[in-house]
Structure formats: C-alpha cells, structure tokens
Amino acid sequence: MREVAVIGVGLTKFGEQWDISFREMLLEAGIRAIEDAGIDGKQLDALYVGNMSAGQFVKQEHIASLIADNAGLTPIAATRVEAACASGGLAFRQAVIAVASGHHDFVVAAGIEKMTDLLTAGVTGALATAADQEWEVYQGATFPALYALMARRHMHEFGTTEEQLAMVAVKNHSNACLNPYAQYHTKITVEQVLKSPPVAKPLKLLDCSPITDGAACVILAPAEKARRFTDTPILVAGTGQASDTISLHSRQTLTGLMATVEAARAAYKMAGMGPKDVDLAEVHDCFTIAEIMAIEDLGFCKKGKGGQLTEEGETALGGKIPINTSGGLKGKGHPVGATGIAQVVEIVTQLRGEAGKRQVDGAEIGLAHNVGGSGGTAVVHVLRRMD
C-alpha cells in the first residue's frame, strides 16, 4: 500500500445558501481545492462524492455524474458514497484507498448537502430515514430523541450534567466565531443553552447542530508525488471504519458508540499512534452529548469523564486537546454529506499552520471523526505533517 497525502482543500461558506444551486456549490468548493493544490483538472483520475440524500433534499440523484459533468471532468470515474451523516468521511476513505492501492494517482474527495430548500419538518423527516424506519421511526423517534436517550443514560451512569452538555455548544460557537466559513458567528452562554426550548429532553434547541447548506473538497495524491504540488502535504497516517446495529436499542451500550471505538482502534493502529499523540481533533458533535461520548470513545479521556474534561476547558483552544476548532457541526454547521470532508479540511488547515486566530500552536497530528445516524457507521482518520 502506498502512502497518501492531501495536497489541496476547499470549502464553500456554510449556512443558508438560497442564492446558489446545488451544482454551483460543489464547483465552488472544488475549484478552491484544485487551485489550492495547483493541479490541472486533466490530471485527476477519479472523484468520490459523499452525499446523504440529494434525492430527498433537492430531488436529484445520480449526482456523481452531475458533478463530473458540471466540473468539465468527464470521463473521470465518478462515484457517490452514502452512509447518512458519515457519507463525507467514507468518500474520503474510499479516495484514500483508491490512491493507496495504486489504482489511481490523483483523486478528488468531495462532500455536499443542500438542506435548506426543504422546510424544517421535511428536513427532520429526511434525516430520520437514516434511523431504523420499522422499529425506531415507527415508534415516534427523531434524531434528537435518539441522542437524548444516550444523554439521559450517560447522565445516569456518570453524573454528566446538562451544564456540561451546554459547555460543548458554548465552546463550539466560540470557535466558530474565528472561522470565516462557519454558519454562526455569535457567542452563546451556558444559560442561553439551558433556557432554549426543549427538543427532546434533556436536549434543547442549542444542544442540536443546525440545518446547513455546504460543500467541501480535498485533493489526494501519492505521498511521493505530493511535493510537486505543495510544500506542506499532509499525510493520511491512518484510516479506520466500523459499523454497528442501525437501531440504538439493539446496542450493548447507550453511553458510547462501539463503531467509533472500533474505527479509532483501526486508524490508530495503522498510524502507529495512540490518542496521546493527537494534538487536535474534529469530532462528530451533531448533538452536544455526541461530542462528550466521542472524546471518551476516541481515548482522550476515560469513559464517563467527557463532561468533566469539557468543564475543565481542556477541549477548548489552548486546552490539552482542542476539539472542533472549526466550530464543529454545532457552530460551523452540518451539511450532512459535506461534514466528513469539511472536518479533514479543518485538520489540514491546522496542520499547515494556516488556521489564523484559531490556530493550535505546533499542531503536527490531527484526527477527524465522522458518524452516520445514531452510530451505525463511524469513520476515523489520523493525519500528520510530512516533515
């Protein structure tokens, strides 16, 4: 297997983008990534695009061909990858494997979701198709409800508090203020989170990530060819992916995601590293409890101590392990299919030392963690500087 590096990254602004179309959005991110890499479109061998549900959100399927077409890249091999909110992370992983195998040299990994064309109820219903329709949604479950069931059990077993959950949202909004691509540039307080309307108790509106339009793109190359394009290629040191039951109730534990634990184990093993080596991480904070469980499952603290680590400020900028410096899904926004790619974009930006006011000093190793549904899919990547 060959070593693989990221040589270019690009994002659109995240948020409500009513003035540009689905196809324009991906082009915008793609052109930025191609210009960042300084590569010619003719050199690209393949395209993988993560997208959860363009069929439901904008009534368009077969989007891999649509994107290749609009980008002027035909007859490039173009493949769509779907695993609910982990679609982007899996598209990145497929692109990494394609380069590592030697089958392709220069590969695009992209992600996109345009969600705000639907009304909120429609979005909620579309997202719910990532849960078990027969045994969860039939009973009246929503995604906030599934994570609320995990939150309540986490609070019961470990004494995690609603204030600690709120602190995740406060931190991620604060980080988002430093990210020009983020959906929100407003600070919030713990009190505001606690007083926001209940969605699925104990989760409130400000515990939930928003509905977002956005696209993200990265360009991958064999590591030995990466320096032709950039002075700061970022190596994909480890990749790991795992599945679990689609239904939350069928799992052995409600207080963590076994798919995350397994995916992290595989990624750390491949990288020859452990959680102590990681300088910063982008984790899947679709709800505040999800970040607390993720930092435990990824090994940044013991099971049950995620709330405490957050309260002590160790996951904030300047802390022991800064989490979601981009603002995370909560502050930056969560265009589901784009999220996994956007996480990689943030880690690459940080490892290059180009993150501006939110830069983690001396960051050399970063981790990206992307989850599908309530944990039926998880994918983890470890990236590091090549020098």
Add this chain to the structure above:
Amino acid sequence: MGVPRFWREIPSRYNLIGVKCGNCNKILFPPRFICPHCRRTGKLEPYKLKPKGKVLSYTVIHVAAQGFERMVPYILGIIELEDGPRIMAQITDCDEKEINIGDEVEIIFRKMGEEGKEGVIYYGFKARKIPKS
C-alpha cells in the same frame, strides 16, 4: 410521511413475537432472519416474549417526528425486556415527572398514529408503568 402498508402488517408489532436461536439460545427482538452470533449455524424459531421490562433510558419529545405532531410532548424510552432484548417504545399513561430509569413497565398495544386526515389508523406496542405494590 406515510407509513408503508407492509409495516402495519408486521405481526410482531401486535403480539411481541421474536425469535430464539437453537444454537446459542439467545432471544432476539425485533425478529431477525439470521442470528448475529451464530449466523447460519443457528436455526431461529418463533418465541413469544413476556410483555414486561425495565426503563433503560427515556426522553420527552417536544419536536415531533412526522405524523406524531398531535401527541407532543410524548415520552419515548428504551425498555429492556425480561427475556433480554431491548426495544424502543413510547411510555404512555404517565407524567414525565413519574418516570425514572429502572422503573418496571408492561408492554401494551395502542394506536400509534394516523396517516393524514382520513388516513388509516395504525397500531403498535407502548410501555406503561407498573405501579409498585
């Protein structure tokens, strides 16, 4: 969102019949076609579960799933049945203040929702607290 007709016709929704693996003796609900532990070496036979269990976790839903708007706020729980399997079910006939993790519940059959204004009513299981005697 309309509920496809075949879901209403899943008999397990009305009689809590799961399956038991002839190899590892695990009881599985919702029913499966393959035992996840033994895969093809375990033969699965129908098994009627005892309609009793305990609350493992619960949430009070204020922003409803599509089709459940008229029920808010409603309580959804994960119940561990006495026979072992866990199910997701609404907890009915009680106030949210009366629910605690560990509470004993019985499984009953109730109306779940309706499809549209003149739509078909569909049914399923819910959980109800057993008063402490």
